[in-house]
Amino acid sequence: MPSESMYKVVIHKAGAYERLKLETHRVPKPGDRQVLIRTQAVGVNYADVCVRWGVYASARRFVGWPITPGFEYSGWVEEVGREVKHVKPGDPVFGVTLFNGYSTHVCAPADLVWPKPQALDFEGAAGFLAVHLTAYHGLLQNVVIRPGMRVLVHSAGGGVGSALIQLCKLHNLHVTGVVGRSHKVEYVRQLGADAVVDKSTQSLWDEAKRLCPDGYDLVFDANGPETLAQSYAHLRPTGKLLIYGFHTLLPKQSGRINYLKAALGMLRMPRFNPLSMTSGNKGVVAFNLSFLFARTDLLHAAVSDLTTWVEAGIMQAPKVRSFALADVAEAHRALESGETTGKLVLRTAPPFFSASVYEATVRRASAPDR
Structure with a gap:
């Protein structure tokens, strides 16, 4: 039975780490051509930092404030619209979304949801698509x-x-x-x-x-x-x-x-x-991947090749460093440091936070560097 409430990170105004608010919202109902996914992990990208700063062009054009960052996720299908045939409830999937990724539930267009490759665990799958689609589009479609x-x-x-x-x-x-x-x-x-x-x-x-x-x-x-x-x-x-x-x-x-x-x-x-x-x-x-989501022909061609290569073992997912959803501020701080390699992801499967841990995390991340 689908959940009634979910947790997601919401930014109400541009700024530093304290703008990342973990909130409770109602789980959306998928439309006829949508899929509701209970996420297990979501990818963290530099674009998400730019969204928080208020300087990401597609965020301003398509959403405005408030906004939930996040372009990619992995998880389990919880519910599908009546016109969706390629996935069903209980299927492991990964996909891309035009924002709204930092959440325990994502309601996504069906043509941006794909079966998760068996070669990737959920954290690896959550950090795979945004960077690989960007690289693929740049090298093989441009x-x-x-x-x-x-x-x-x-x-x-x-x-x-x-x-x-x-x-x-x-x-x-x-x-x-x-x-x-x-x-x-x-x-x-x-x-x-x-x-x-x-x-x-x-x-x-x-x-x-x-x-x-x-x-x-x-x-x-x-x-x-x-x-x-x-x-x-x-x-x-x-x-x-x-x-x-x-x-x-x-x-x-x-x-x-x-x-x-x-x-x-x-x-x-x-x-x-x-x-x-x-x-x-x-x-x-x-080019900018977030302005490419309408070109599902290009995205599907890329995902088909990338999935084939990763399943065959001739391409590997980036190494992953994971954070709890409540530690989103720490994840942004790590990404901005320039010290990381590979990908960062947020774990969204419970248990993923406590209110006291979340508040302490924001205070630590907002503290001046010494």
């Missing part, structure tokens, strides 16, 4: 690839970077990963990277040039103004710069944006001139 192409991947130890490294090697590309912390080097090598640049101990662009003197065919960059200009400069003729985020545009302190530094970052944002791009024979591609 550009034409050929074996032997040279690829540079920034933030290679993160979720999307981990997926990109594996997809590149699966398609016989030569890939160099860039990391910002030395403890991430071995992790990226184990994923299959041909070379790793540790920019905490090496000159990033000197090393990138040494490794590939003629320039890269593809550069994947979610950093923003810190690296975009040089990423473009290090493309070879016919090369493509693929942009899917602007992390360094949003420097923060104790969970808050430093708006002065953000404004200075905007001034440093490179402007790509179509005339110079034409004469240099280079291109720029930019």
